[in-house]
Amino acid sequence: MSGLMVDAARCVGCKRCERACAFGGIVVESRLARPTDACTLCGGCVEACPVDAIAIERDEAGERSGRNLSAYRDIWVIAQVDVEGALLPVVFELVGKALELAKVRGCQVVAVLGEAGRAPRQAERLAATGVAEVIHTVDERLAHADAEVFAQWICALAEERRPEAMLFGATAFGRELAPRVAVRLQTGLTADCTALDIDPKTGALLQTRPAFGGNLMAAIECPAHRPQMATVRPGVFAAPERVTAGAGTGADLAAGIITQAPLAPEVASRVAVLGIEPVTGGSIAQAERLVVVGRGVGSKKNLPLMERLAELLHAELGCTRPLVEAGWLDYAHQVGQTGAAVAPKLLVSIGVSGAIQHLAGIGGAETVVAINEDAAAPIFGVADYAVVGDAIEVVTELIAQLEARD
């Protein structure tokens, strides 16, 4: 069986492993480290051990997936469209990153677009981003974002074409689709990667993702299985200008070929959509500028002030969970682990203390300005600029100055 092995001859009982473990998975007794039932085999202690006394032994069976890894090639980007049928911004971000990885690996980028054809020429737009090929189909059965239907189409393609890696946007749909594909293909999937690197020789994708609300980062590999699959939150990677520019004009980059690949006739959805209440207003997840308010704004009567500030900054308004629970704003505004993950260029955080669950949702923000009375508020730990002071006073002044500009 696989397991954590401690070399008793080498272990000096220094307890560094015990301190490095987030799970209580290893203890030192009588100057000897011993794994406990809580060990998750994460390898944290292996790294921490100064005398190389700890190793994780893996079964032969685990290393041998029986797959011929060299038969897999190229990096696929799974493209998603919005209700109007237009490509989501995250698609261009993924294409940009995939092109970077492909250059290192010396392979090609293939975009996969299944759509119902609601918006014209999306495949052409995608083909102009610098990808070598777009695998495309237009099918009415893809009108609704039913992960089961999409998974059957994508898996059939992947089984035939064998991509080395597949990237998905970590949207609500992408987070449902990717695991359905992974389980059908019996391969590994890493959620919410914040960094991706590729080994030029082996094609191994090194996927870095936050754990424990971002307090710990884990670097993950999928050594013996292909395709290697990852989801990436919108806004984590910047879409290179040449990718979006090409997509806009179709002029600069040599257009990739478009291959039609129909969805098998027997595939049918089992989900009946009876109604939809569309998201109102702009999406905070896609916002370039965002004002986020927390309990520190005092009372609900200050909310119009915050809305006015957001309006003047041409920003969307987000909030923390307690404000949604108090009924000030609806759930669509909630930022954090149980709400939306956001990635604006500028986030102005007002009266937010910075609970870890909230901070987990703002990691993608480029610049964070925090306004809070409490100089010890955890939000300042992640902020780039801090204003320690009365939120209402600062916001009132901001509004006055912004109004004076117009």
Next chain:
Amino acid sequence: MHIVVCVKAVPSSTEVKMDPVTHTIVRDGRESVVNPFDAAALEVALAIKDERAATGEGCRVSVLSMGIPATEVLLRDGIARGASDALLLSDRAFAGADTLATSYALSCGIRELGSASMSDAAASGASEHGEAAPGPSLPDLILCGKMAVDGDTAQIGPELAGLFDMPCVTDVRELVAIERGRVTVRHATDAGIELVEVPLPAVLTVAKDIAQPRMPSIAGVRAAAGAPVAVLSAACVQADPARSGLAGSPTQVVRSFVPERSDACEVLEGSVPQQAARIIALAEEAGL
């Protein structure tokens, strides 16, 4: 009706304190709790059970987890709240499982819960499956939390649905109806809140706010004290060792590290108008 609720034991706080000098994790005897999303899923199941009990229909709610032996306490608590029975998959062979290996282990547990022996043990609620069916029967509904607060992958529900070839609805905000072999729910999508209907058996993953978990009743606690919580090994549920735990996990953590935080937080000094002017300048840099 048979409902299986999958739960995960998570640290009571995801706040991991780091020792600023040694950059190691400071643990202060944090307790394990049921992942709050899964606690909400259990509440949804128990509400269905109550509803059906009121109309004289049977409903068996099974709580399933994969974890260390100490997780048994949390499953017993589920019975105290009203679950019919519980199964804990606990074996070193399951350790180090990624989501693929975890969903596989849970699928073995779900099959085991549908086996004749476990169905009989929980006979009280198994009216519809009362006839000893040959071979294991699958539940009508599998409920999971949308995600776990520690891992935050949200993959287990869709992977279970894939393994059983069931329809799956994620991020369910409201269970509208469950009748005539179909379940109707409201769930959050990229496009908005959708009202959808899927045939049973199905997998649902629920948002944390879908329901407020009830507290255990005194009678429930008494009943739970003597209730059977099956603790089974990988071999007992016929889990293939090559698909379990570390061996069955395609993904491997190769390194864990503390992210480098830029402590370069600049405090904007000066008067309020000066501070406001700086913020507006930053907004202009961000495209205003």
